[in-house]
Amino acid sequence: MLLSTGPEVLRADDPDVRARLAESARITDGVAITSAQFEKWFAERSAAQLHEVTPIPFAKLRNWSFAGGSGNLVHDSGRFFSVAGLTAEVDDGPVRRWSQPIIVQPEIGLLGIAVREIDGVLHLLMQAKAEPGNPNGVQLSPTVQATKSNYTGVHRGRQVPYVEHFARADPCRVIADVLQSEHGAWFYRKRNRNMIVEVGPEVEAGEDFCWLTLGQVHEQLGIDHRVNMDARTVLSCLPGFGAEDRGLHSNTEILHWITSNQAVHDVETTLVGLGNLPGWRQSEWTISHERGVFFSVNAVDIVANSREVGGWTQPLIEPHGVGLVGLLVKRIDGVPHALLRARIEPGYIDAIELAPTVQGTPENHAHLSGPLHQQLLDFGQGPDERVLFDAELSEEGGRFYHSRSRYKIVEVGDDHPVEEPPGHYWITLPQITWLLQHRHYLNVQARSIIACLRAHEVSAANFHKAIRRDTP
Structure with a gap:
């Protein structure tokens, strides 16, 4: 070309x-x-x-093994990544204490x-x-x-x-x-x-x-x-190119809200051995939760003709179920705002990062009583809600196997309250762009859906300009 x-x-x-x-x-x-x-x-x-992926038992992994003592799944070089165990205790959410496998990649x-x-x-x-x-x-x-x-x-x-x-x-x-x-x-x-x-x-x-x-x-x-x-x-992370309209909250108020959430939440995490991890079972082929939910750790053999090496083996995490990543958008005094949530996850460096309005996999929450499972089921179903974006997108394919989430952006009307639920904040797109110039404010799902929201906003602006040009 x-x-x-x-x-x-x-x-x-x-x-x-x-x-x-x-x-x-x-x-x-x-x-x-x-x-x-x-x-x-x-x-x-x-x-x-060409990309052929074949499940294999852990014993057939090349250059990978379970370390003596910890039972962690590690590479012989000491590089790339490892799969370890983690215990977590938090002060908020439907589950306050749990154990799980986790990828460690410094x-x-x-x-x-x-x-x-x-x-x-x-x-x-x-x-x-x-x-x-x-x-x-x-x-x-x-x-x-x-x-x-x-x-x-x-x-x-x-x-x-x-x-x-x-x-x-x-x-x-x-x-x-x-x-x-x-x-x-x-x-x-x-x-x-x-x-x-x-x-x-x-x-x-x-x-x-x-x-x-x-x-x-x-x-x-x-x-x-x-x-x-x-x-x-x-x-x-691209620089913004939209109007800098005044938002419901000032930038200082947003930073205060984020910092307050980072400071007040207690999140204690400890890396532990993968062997004998409570609630998880290990077989020759997989490490999975005893209830069959969340995710499993599997081994695969890969043959490729378009990568730096032609073939290798590695562990992959396979999530169970299709996730939902949902973002509510509302015009407040004519200015579009997105409703972001302060979310705790055990792998964050800080206690919280900003997440979409709703984020999760319905199957993982079906056994819990509380509003989150219903929010995951009902998102985008309200009478005053208009879907702006709806696509199934996958997460990182180098570590996760067929990790899929439905990304959905929904605009709510004037009947939807401006009052924010606990742990949520209305933030404008230019303010989000400003936050994205700094590290660890928005999680990866939020960054993905913001990229989609920008695409919609540009497409809508182009459409309205075309209408105005064609109008006599």
Whole structure:
């Protein structure tokens, strides 16, 4: 694919950054590639990438073993990640004390999207990438998606493409650079470096890569299992380009509310051995909860033709059931607000992070008496509620097997009370964008659904502008 070069490279402190992002978001078909050409390219890359995943017993894992004493599942190199046991005790929620397996991965991963101008329009370099746990094989991923063990060559495989643009980025070309958490229910204090870096016209798209406008990426978000979790979290860190309307709460009030929740909640977690973990059973093939809920830890053998190495074995976490990630949106004095919740999860560095309005898997809460299970069942069913976004998206396919959640954004009307339920806060999209410039304020599900909300807001704005242009 031949791409024409753009003007001078974009600088992170350029006052026109937001305007250029807005322009890129408005263009949904054609500059470097049309939507029809993209679909053809994506289908070809999906067919070309072989990824065979076969369940195996733990005894057939290569370079993995259960450590003596602790029983933790560890890699022989001491790198990558391990599966350990965790005990947790919290002061809020339907369950106050429990034990579980958890992934321990101290390394900070790198998630990066490269951007450049093509014919005067900002484009994002996206990758068609297969992961062993993806329910559909290939998904649209960031330019770089790698653990430190991967991009430093611990696996002795091929070099991660484009990693040099992020590992040695010129500060003047950095548009976003922030540490963010991963799933606090399954990772212990895991963080990734989310980066957006501008590159010059010399950077071309490799075989599994494609330059897309932000508008084209936004359209892909609405397709089930098309844009992966790592791409969604990086997209959420983009600078905002909407109006800075006054919200129900000031920025200072929001920070006070977050800090108060971090300070008042008691969350005690302790890493323990995986062997003989209370409530969990281990067989030759799996580690699972005695009631058959939550998730299991399984072993798989993987053969791939598009990764840094051609084959390997590893543990994967397999969630049970399809989750729901739901966000309520309401216009307050004409300004859209999202209802975020202060949520405790055992793997967070701080006591809480902001989560969507509703987050969970109905099957996991069916045995508990309380409002959460009913909220999961009833979300988006009210008479004054309008669905703005509804798609099934998967979580990170490198550690989780077929982890699926229904992402749903619902707008409520004037009849819905402005009064906030305990532990919830109405926050505007520009205020959320401001929070996302800082680490550990929004959890990964919230960042994913905010990326989807931005896509909807841009699409709705484009639609209304088109209506006004066509109106005599």
